[in-house]
Amino acid sequence: MLTDQHLLLRLTIMLVAFTGNLGSSFKQLLIQSALFLLFFLLEPASYLRLLHALRFILSFLTAYWLIATLLGTPFPTMLLFSLRLLFFIIVSVYTFSHLTLPRVLHDTSFLLKYRWGNALIQYLLATILFIQSFQQHWTASQTEFKHDLSARFWHSLKTCNRDTASISQKVEASIRDEQSYAEAKPASSLLGLTFLCLLILLGAV
Numbered sequence: 001m002l003t004d005q006h007l008l009l010r011l012t013i014m015l016v017a018f019t020g021n022l023g024s025s026f027k028q029l030l031i032q033s034a035l036f037l038l039f040f041l042l043e044p045a046s047y048l049r050l051l052h053a054l055r056f057i058l059s060f061l062t063a064y065w066l067i068a069t070l071l072g073t074p075f076p077t078m079l080l081f082s083l084r085l086l087f088f089i090i091v092s093v094y095t096f097s098h099l100t101l102p103r104v105l106h107d108t109s110f111l112l113k114y115r116w117g118n119a120l121i122q123y124l125l126a127t128i129l130f131i132q133s134f135q136q137h138w139t140a141s142q143t144e145f146k147h148d149l150s151a152r153f154w155h156s157l158k159t160c161n162r163d164t165a166s167i168s169q170k171v172e173a174s175i176r177d178e179q180s181y182a183e184a185k186p187a188s189s190l191l192g193l194t195f196l197c198l199l200i201l202l203g204a205v
Contacts, residue, residue: 003043003098004188007107013196014095020203021087026076029083031202036090039195049097052135053089061085099128101174112175122171129167134160 017032024032040046061082068078104125111117137156145152 003100003103005098005192006189007099007104009189009192009196010095010099013192013199014091016196016199016203017091018088020199021084021091024084024203026080026083028203029080029087032199033083033087033090035195035198035202036094039094042191043098046093046097050090050093053093053097054086057085057089096128096131101125101128101170104128105174118175121175125171125174126167129170130160130163133163133167 017036020032021029037047040050064081065078068081104121108117108121108124111121134156137159138152141152141155141159145155
């Protein structure tokens with residue numbers, strides 16, 4: 001269901017969530033985060049993707065708490081910042097982790113007739129494929145770099161860079177193949193609009 005939602009609707013939800021995040025209280029962030037996690041039930045694979053994303057920021061959060069503690073930062077401030085960051089990750093997973101080439105191409109096809117639009121779509125598609133490639137190499141290197149996340153990260157990034165030529169070719173081929181464009185399903189978009197309304201209402205609580 002999440003995969004079939006329109007890209008522009010996803011981006012609208014992300015914009016509303018991030019805008020509200022700037023002034024949200026601890027209670028509002030908890031409620032809105034719970035709402036996203038509830039909608040993840042529509043595609044349980046979202047939880048696994050969220051877990052992978054959280055592993056990337058675990059080291060940063062650990063360092064933040066250590067430095068903030070040494071500087072005497074109030075505990076509520078530290079907790080609120082951490083929750084804002086976690087909320088950012090949750091929203092990003094909701095918005096981007098389910099994107100596919102056919103989905104993006106259909107939802108942005110109106111931009112392809114413009115030169116700047118074509119370049120923008122190619123960049124977006126290449127970014128999506130690059131991230132997917134990085135995730136594959138990251139998973140494949142788990143055993144080899146089990147105890148050294150930094151080395152594992154740079155190894156995955158370096159290996160992923162070798163896929164640049166093939167990613168470029170795949171993007172160009174996908175844009176030319178209009179038969180592969182996937183239309184958004186009305187039920188999924190209606191569900192997304194419902195989610196957007198709930199997000200706005202809960203942001204006012």
